[in-house]
Amino acid sequence: MKRKLTLEEGLNILKEGISKAMMILDGYPTSSLFTCEEYMKLYDCVYHMCVQHPPYEYCAELYEIFKKALEESITSKIMPVLMDKTQSFLIYEVWNMWTKYKVLAKFLGGFFLYLDRHFTEDRKTASLSELSTCCFRDLVFSELYPKILEAAISLINQDREDNSVCRDLLKNVSTLFIEMGSGKMHYYENFETRIIASTANYYNSLFPQWLPQYSPIDIFMKAQMCLNQEKERASQFLHQTSVEKLLQVVHEQLLGQTALDQAALYGKQKPECGDCSIQYQEVLSGCAGLNLGEGSSRV
Incomplete structure (x- = not known):
C-alpha cells in the first residue's frame, strides 16, 4: 500500500472486514472469520491511513468509523435480542451479549490499533477500549438499567423463597455493574x-x-x-x-x-x-x- 489511500478507498476495504467481524455477535468464533493475511490487510489499511501526510491522514475519520461500527453492532444485533427479555432471561442475554461484544470490540480494535498509538493519546480522547465500553453503556446499559436492576432484585427474592435461582446470573449482573462503571463503583x-x-x-x-x-x-x-x-x-x-x-x-x-x-x-x-x-x-x-x-x- 505505497500509493496514497483516499478515505473512500480505505472505507471500502474496512467495510467488508467490519461486516464480517460483526458475525462474532451471532456466535461465530474469531478463528473462523479471518485468515492472518486478511487481518493484517485491515491493520495495514488503518496504519497507512494514519501515517499518510495531510490531506491523506485520516485518524479522526477512522476513529469515527470505529465508533460507528460499534454503534451499528449494538443497534442492529444486540438491542433487538434484548428488548423483549425480562427477569432471568434479560440478565442472561445482557451478559451473553456483553461477553460477545467485548470480543468484537477487541477484535475490531486490532484493526484500528494504531489509533491508540498515534491519535487517542495525542488528542487526549478515549482509548478504543474505553470507547467500546462507553458505547455499550450509553446504548444498551443505560437503556435497560432499570429493568436489569429490578430483575436482579426479583431473582434474589425468588432465591429466598425456593433456592431455585442460578446464582451465576447474580454474579454476572454484579460484575456487569462494576464493568459499566469503568473503574468507578456508582452502578454497583x-x-x-x-x-x-x-x-x-x-x-x-x-x-x-x-x-x-x-x-x-x-x-x-x-x-x-x-x-x-x-x-x-x-x-x-x-x-x-x-x-x-x-x-x-x-x-x-x-x-x-x-x-x-x-x-x-x-x-x-x-x-x-x-x-x-x-x-x-x-x-x-x-x-x-x-x-x-x-x-x-x-x-
Whole structure:
C-alpha cells in the first residue's frame, strides 16, 4: 500500500472486514472469520491511513468509523435480542451479549490499533477500549438499567423463597455493574443500596408473620437460619463489605430493635400474647453470646 489511500478507498476495504467481524455477535468464533493475511490487510489499511501526510491522514475519520461500527453492532444485533427479555432471561442475554461484544470490540480494535498509538493519546480522547465500553453503556446499559436492576432484585427474592435461582446470573449482573462503571463503583453501589433496601422490606414484612406462629425461641432459631442463608447467598455475588451491610440489616429486622418494636406492637394488638415482647427480649439476652450468621460482625 505505497500509493496514497483516499478515505473512500480505505472505507471500502474496512467495510467488508467490519461486516464480517460483526458475525462474532451471532456466535461465530474469531478463528473462523479471518485468515492472518486478511487481518493484517485491515491493520495495514488503518496504519497507512494514519501515517499518510495531510490531506491523506485520516485518524479522526477512522476513529469515527470505529465508533460507528460499534454503534451499528449494538443497534442492529444486540438491542433487538434484548428488548423483549425480562427477569432471568434479560440478565442472561445482557451478559451473553456483553461477553460477545467485548470480543468484537477487541477484535475490531486490532484493526484500528494504531489509533491508540498515534491519535487517542495525542488528542487526549478515549482509548478504543474505553470507547467500546462507553458505547455499550450509553446504548444498551443505560437503556435497560432499570429493568436489569429490578430483575436482579426479583431473582434474589425468588432465591429466598425456593433456592431455585442460578446464582451465576447474580454474579454476572454484579460484575456487569462494576464493568459499566469503568473503574468507578456508582452502578454497583446503587445495586447494593437497592438490595439492602429490598432486604429490609422483605424481612420487615416477614417478621410479623412469624409472631402468631412461633415462640420467641423458635423465631430466634429461624432468624439465625436466615442470617446464615443470606450470608451464603450474598457471598456468591456481592463484595464482602456489601455482605456485612446486608447481614446487619437482616439482624436489625429479625433480632434488633426493629424486631422488638414489632413484637411489642403485636403484644398490644393481641392482649392474650402481651408478654411476647418481654419473652423475645429475654431470649435475645440469653443468647447474646451466640454468633448470628457465621462471620457476621453482629451478635
